[in-house]
Amino acid sequence: MAEGVQNGLLRAVQVARETAVHRAPNGIAYGAFGDNSLEGRDLERIVQAVPSAIAAALARKAYYFVPLALSEGRTGDSTLVAPAYTTELGDQATCHRNVTLDDADGVFISTRLLGDRFALSFEFFINVAHAFVDVTGVPDSFQQLAWSQAVARVRGETSQDAWESRNLSFSGKSDSPDIVDERAKTSFLESAFSDSIAIYLLSLAIDFDYTELREREYPLLAPQALGERLRLVGKLFPPNAGYEFAVRYRRRA
Template sequence: MAETLQSGAVRTPQLVRAAQVAREAEVRQSANGVAFATYGETGVDAPDLDRMLETVPAAIVAALKSNTYYFVPLALRENPETGESTETDAKASTPTNEPTMVAGEYTDAFSDAAICHRNVELGSGNRGVFISTRLLGDRFALSFEFFINVAHAFVDQAGVPASFADLVWKQALDNVRGETSLDAWESRNLAFGRPANAEPEPLASLSRRGPGLVTKPRSFSGASSNAPATPATINEKERGLYIDSAFSDAVALYLLSLALDFDYSELREREYPLLAPAALAARLRLVADLFPPNQGYEFAVRYRRRA
């Protein structure tokens, strides 16, 4: 572990183990019950942090009891002093011995070795989620990073409501354009036996029998358009991963919409097409019904007309 060195006006920035931060930082609770702590020069104003934390509805907070969220300048994916990764090697039989490190302030060297967040098991079933505030750069990015972590933790504990799973799967069968993340997009394709990065064909080319009744799985490039829509054509593992990802994304986007106003197009990435706005609105409204906003927060979907 790096030590703080004093030599006149020159000071070497300090690295500490995440476990030490967890032991020494003061853990507090937001007004709605989220356990959190701050460490070092985070660059986040207290009112903005409170606003973000207090966004999470009580029903979701109840599933986060084993998580404490540590807002730190930088959580490192590797130790700059050794070059060794703090990640667990998924191909190895045992995890690497290099501990997760935290920088108490921003430097370019530490930034190069940093990652958006690191999960650290703290013992007795407790987990620390270390979020790099200085790597994320602005309120939008920090909020979304926090909310997607909250959403994944909630799904791990509580699962996906049947009503949401039904809605999302119907949208997939209806070949609704795009998705809310690369994970959801790839899992959705793989669930139908298509290449992970397949592109959908126009809706007009797809067959139906009666209103809303699908007689063929939606045809994507590289996939057969004649395969019957039977359970045998569905990869159930990927279907489950798709629904989990779609729900996590929807919860995170819903919380983001409560915390601040944002343009949906800001979420666009090159690797996959963004979900059609009307389909996203249907998902978010269902999430809002399941987890009504806390007092002082408002949920609204507004469409912008094309010029």
């Protein structure tokens, strides 16, 4: 049995040792633990949505889908896992926790904090996208597209980070596209690329309405501009067999 800590909590490193890790056809390592409310087929469908070209860069990653993941104590250095959901523990948990394991970089995703398949999928895909960009960087083709949209002042962005860093790229500067904060520009391009990958993967796994990503803190990127980014990502990373990418626009009555 895994080592108990308190209130039935288990140390994440021990959960990793005792949880069967599967290797999806695309190469991603993942496991499921506890009362996570997931069906095996649904989880496999989500994981396999990651194109093999992206999954190849994640050889060091292992994704664990657990009911709740939370930090131990005030320092938050260690990660604990709850084998089942409780309201008290849910208040302490976070959407995911990163853990250094003996042979992998573990990502423990709190399935019971993410109320539906949409939220769970997006949390997983955001983690995948950021990990991928950390390894590979941003391709020139995407940099050129996203920056041309920023210079043209296309409305909105795909996340708070992208929105803030894009604005900071021009903050305190003239309107000239040749005078920018290069550090903020780099941050913007990395965030925008990560976001676009995550949204692209989400579109492969489930059918969703773009407005479901709406946040209060920033306006969403204009649909036409997002479509351009997603089509480019789709060309760079074609879907695996059994998945299809499509952008559909709907006119308001």
